Amino acid sequence: MQHSVSIKDLSLNFGNVKVLEHLNLDIAQGEFIVLLGPSGCGKSTLLNCIAGLLDVSDGQIFIGGKNVTWLEPKDRGIGMVFQSYALYPQMTVERNLSFGLRVAGMPKDEIARRVARAAEILQIQPLLNRKPANLSGGQRQRVAIGRALVRDVDVFLFDEPLSNLDAKLRSDLRVEIKRLHQRLKNTMIYVTHDQIEALTLADRIAIMKNGVIQQLADPHTIYNKPTNLYVAGFIGSPSMNFIAGTVDGTTFTAADGTKIPVGAYDFAAAPAGSLKAVLGVRPEHIFLGEDADDVPYRTTAEIEIVEPMGSETLAWTKVAGIPVTFRCSSDIPLNVGDKVTIGFDIARGSLFNAETENRL
Amino acid sequence: MADTAVPLEAGAETAHRPGLLKRILFHNLPAKIAALPMMATVLVVFVGCTIWTVYYSFTNSKLLPTGKFVGFDQYERLFQTSRWNVSVTNLVAYGAMSLVFTLVIGFILAVLIDQKIRFESAFRTIMLYPFALSFIVTGLVWQWIMNPTLGLQGTLRNLGWSNFSFDWIANPRMVLFAMLIAGLWHGTGFCMVLMLAGLRGVDEEVWKAARVDGIPTWRTYVSIVIPMMRGVLITAIVILGSGIVRLYDLVVALTNGGPGISSEVPAKYVFNYMFSGGNIGQGLAAATMMLLTVLIIMVPWAYLEFGGKGKRT
Known part of the structure; x- marks a missing residue:
């Protein structure tokens, strides 16, 4: 199958600083890929490389099967939308949309047709004669998307x-x-640093850190089977609870000696012998009271902080001496100091090698 | 404000309201006291002296402003004086060329320096340095450089290039261009710095968007960046324009109006008649004409710029 965008062994250095290193990414036709990561992880840099706004140091970029590594942005068949909208402030919306096409010398009726189509799709027809200064932020961003739309390209950035x-x-x-x-x-x-945007929009998410893609998978896999400690900690709000300890066969022993059976966990490869490990459990995979009857590990814990969030309640407690948060329905009355039974759903938890930080 | 917001109480409030005069005088008193010196300066120096100038331009005052009213006699004489007419023509020619070239060269320099070059601040300092000199120094330096016997021409001829000729400063037809050289040397750096600030104010993402749109660099400058720099351009034009109208010291230091009267300018005419010619009435008439010219240009522009409410983007 031909990939829509294909990045092969891409590297980018600014002087001695390696921003991207031997990066590979294949994107299928029609796919929605989100590059997610904290500031400075290289996600915007990667996007600028794909757009042709930055010259790469090494590697190749293919768009629609064509090697575009050294082509100008306009010849790559891409449209791009920026954070600051980057509209041309002295031009009307209509001119903003059509300016690139006019400069390219496209026939007038074709320009008019494309502008009309973009305006129809984005519902900005009433705004066509206004200037960007007279638009709201949302309207400006729509116009910016429209400017990418009229280019009639295969790839949107x-x-x-x-x-x-x-x-x-x-x-x-x-x-x-x-x-x-x-x-x-x-x-x-x-490109975004907002995990909600990433999880809601993406077909596949690429989580980046220090110029390296940590995990490339669909949102469900990213959320439920994070490939390493970094991804597990980055995705999810409130974030995953981590308990350090050792795993030996089907028993996880926390630092303070608390034993947690992990037989239900789906090991990628069962560890041989004893191994330093980190157990990760998401707050919604910790059950309270009777709900916890069927899970492999139960304990009694004291509630320390209660954060009601409307639709649900977030509670802080301690398990094995480590602060742990869990979610429960806001209908359940919880008070600070309550002793409650909580259980970990180990099957949906994650175990990581403490040294390599990779998923076990 | 209260009148429209609380109409029911408006009547009751009017009864207690102090008189209009009192309100104008005492509302926010400290601010008014603080503004008093400036208000006095504006009234006495700008408005007062302008009225004084216009009034005495209609008298036949000689050494002292004491003459009697003679109507438009001074103005008639003014426009029959070839020195004044040459001055005005010179100012218009010099002003137009100086404004255009300063803006164009300043902009080009700013664009060049904006290309992420090395030693940018060093270049900026070098370019801006002439602006730190007074026009007298600029004029003297260029007078020496362009002096046919001592300057560039003399030096190159002494070195053996015997038919080299650069005598603009002594040539009545070229002396204006000699002034232009000195003026540009003095002013372009400043214009460049202003333009550079304007260029830096353009969001980098606009440049990226233009590249993705496939708009050539020159076209991006012309159609997108320069329109975005409108504020900076107006600032530059106002500063350069006021410098051109009051042009005096450069001429005095560079040519002293010569050769003959070929590089005279209005400000010099005013000064000479008032302080060395002993003809205050004539000087003030010339000054009034300068004011009138500036007003003729400024008033319609100010009306266009600030008149139409809510039209500006």
Whole structure:
């Protein structure tokens, strides 16, 4: 199968600083890929390399089967949307959309047709004669998407497009981008540091750290089977609970001697003998009271902090001497000092090698 | 504010309200006291002296402003004086060329220095340095350089290039260009720094977007960046324009109006008649004409710029 975008052995150095190192990524036609990571992890740099805004130090980039490593951005068949919208402030929305096409010398009726189509898709027809200064943030970002749309390209690149918007608009536009993708079925590469955006939008998420892709998988796998400690800690809010200890056969022994049976855990490769390990359990995989009857590990714990969040409640307690958070329904009354029974759903937990930090 | 927001109480409030004069005088008193010196300066120096100038331009005052009213006599004489007419023509020609070239060269220098070059701050300092000199120094330096016998021409001829000729400063038809050289040397660096600030104010993502759109670099500058720099351009034009209108010291140091009257400028005319010619009425008439010219340009522009409410983007 031909890949829409294919990155082979890509490296990028700024002087002696290696920003990207031997990076490989294949993206299928029509796929929505999210590059996720903290600031400085190289995700925006990678996107700029794909767009052709940065010259790569080594490696190759293919778009639509064509080697575009040394082509100008305009010849790569990409459209790009930026965090700051990057609209041309002195031009009307209509000129913003059409300017690139005009400069390229496209026939007027074709330009008009494309602008009309983009305006229809994004529902910005009433704004066509306004200037960017008279638009709201959400409208500006729509126009910016429209500018990518009129280019009639196969690959869309988004560089943190929603980061400048407030929370409400962000979730609205998120849905709209998803709708746009379902309608256009273009390949989209989307950079963000917001895990909710990543989990909701992506077909596959690439989690990056220090210029290296840590895990590339669909959101479900990323969330439930993180490949290493970094991914496990980065994804999920509140984040996963980690308990350090050793694993020996089917028993995990925490640092303070608490024994937790992990026979239900789906080992990728069962460790031979005793091994230093970290047990990770997500807050929603810790059950309270009667719900905990069927899980392999139960203990009694004292509630230390209660955070009601409306739809659910987040509670802090200690297991094996380590602070642990768990979620429960907000209908259950919880008070600080309550002694409750909680159980770990080990089958949905994660075990990591403490030294290599990789999943066991 | 209260009148519209609370209409019911408005009537009751009016009864207790102090008189209009009192309100104007005593509302926010400390701020008014603080502004008093500046207000006095504006009233006395700018408004007062302008009225004084205009008034005495209609008298036949000689050494002292004491003459009697003579109507437009001074103005008639002014426009019959070839020195004044040459001055005005010179100023218009020099001003137009100086403004255009300073802006264009300043912008090009700014673009060049904006290419992430090495030693940028060193270049910036070198370019800006002439602006730190007074026009007198600039004028003197260029007078020496362009002096046909002592300067560049003399030096190169002494070195053996015997037919080399660079005598603009002594040539009535070229002396304006000699002034232009000195003026540009003095002003372009400053213009460059202003333009550079404007260029730096353009979001880098706009450049990226233009590249993705396939817009050539020159086209990006012309169609996107320069329109975005409107504020900086207006600042530069106002500063350069006011420098051109009051042009005086450069001429005095460089050519002293010569050869003949071929590099005279209005400000010099005013100064000469008022302080050395002993003809205050004539000097003030010339000054009034300068003011009038500036107003004719500024008023329509200010009206366009600030008049239409909410039109600006």
